[in-house]
Amino acid sequence: MCRHLAWLGRPRSVADLVLQPPSSLLVQSYAPRRQRYGTVNADGWGVGFYAEGRDEPVRWRSARPLWADPSFASVAPVLRSGCVLAAVRSATVGMPLEESAVAPFTDGRVLLSHNGRVDRAALPPVRDAESTVDSALLAALVFDRGLSAIADVVREVAAGDPGARLNLLVADGHRLLATTWGDTLSVLVTAEGTALASEPWDDDPAWSDIPDHHLIEVTPDGVLLTPLEPA
Numbered sequence: 757m758c759r760h761l762a763w764l765g766r767p768r769s770v771a772d773l774v775l776q777p778p779s780s781l782l783v784q785s786y787a788p789r790r791q792r793y794g795t796v797n798a799d800g801w802g803v804g805f806y807a808e809g810r811d812e813p814v815r816w817r818s819a820r821p822l823w824a825d826p827s828f829a830s831v832a833p834v835l836r837s838g839c840v841l842a843a844v845r846s847a848t849v850g851m852p853l854e855e856s857a858v859a860p861f862t863d864g865r866v867l868l869s870h871n872g873r874v875d876r877a878a879l880p881p882v883r884d885a886e887s888t889v890d891s892a893l894l895a896a897l898v899f900d901r902g903l904s905a906i907a908d909v910v911r912e913v914a915a916g917d918p919g920a921r922l923n924l925l926v927a928d929g930h931r932l933l934a935t936t937w938g939d940t941l942s943v944l945v946t947a948e949g950t951a952l953a954s955e956p957w958d959d960d961p962a963w964s965d966i967p968d969h970h971l972i973e974v975t976p977d978g979v980l981l982t983p984l985e986p987a
């Protein structure tokens with residue numbers, strides 16, 4: 757299904773992260789290399805990032821495919837940030853096709869993307885979801901419970917829907933959090949910063965795959981992996 761990525765480190769342009777690499781999110785929108793569910797990610801795309809002097813992130817989302825957003829491509833080279841989260845969407849069958857259903861979802865300082873699916877009937881009721889899409893309901897649940905409860909939320913939701921796939925990716929401007937639960941995720945640590953991505957955006961051998969059922973925390977001090985045991 758969807759593909760997402762996040763960067764924490766030295767400021768770099770959104771074009772550099774999302775459009776330019778040989779297997780960038782742009783390429784992954786029509787030719788992903790590791791996608792297990794779905795073949796293209798043409799049901800919208802979004803990017804959120806933290807700009808100097810603002811606490812809350814800024815966001816650009818569209819219900820169009822990333823490859824059909826040339827105006828964004830023209831401004832992307834001058835949008836720079838040290839904390840960026842982006843996603844391309846392949847909508848789950850039955851889910852709404854609209855901009856508000858596209859990640860990243862946001863609440864205050866937080867940006868969140870969900871790669872996967874969950875039975876909406878298995879989720880507890882939530883307030884203020886941005887859309888009726890499963891991912892927005894899940895995002896609202898994480899926002900309600902707080903980021904420190906993200907592992908508990910994943911275990912609880914998986915217990916209610918054993919078929920759920922729950923790869924979450926979260927940024928708050930200072931750190932990244934992610935879960936692997938049913939889909940791929942890779943990490944790249946460089947002297948400039950750390951990237952998390954559903955699949956590597958190039959063939960750099962420094963990328964490594966994160967095993968399933970893990971919580972990943974990225975801070976300027978490093979990357980912490982914690983196994984997520986089922987509830």
Ligand code: GLN
Pocket residue numbers: 757758759794845846847848849851857870871872873874889890891
């Ligand atoms: N279920 C979500 C949606 O329909 C996410 C899909 C995905 O990961 N491809 O948008």
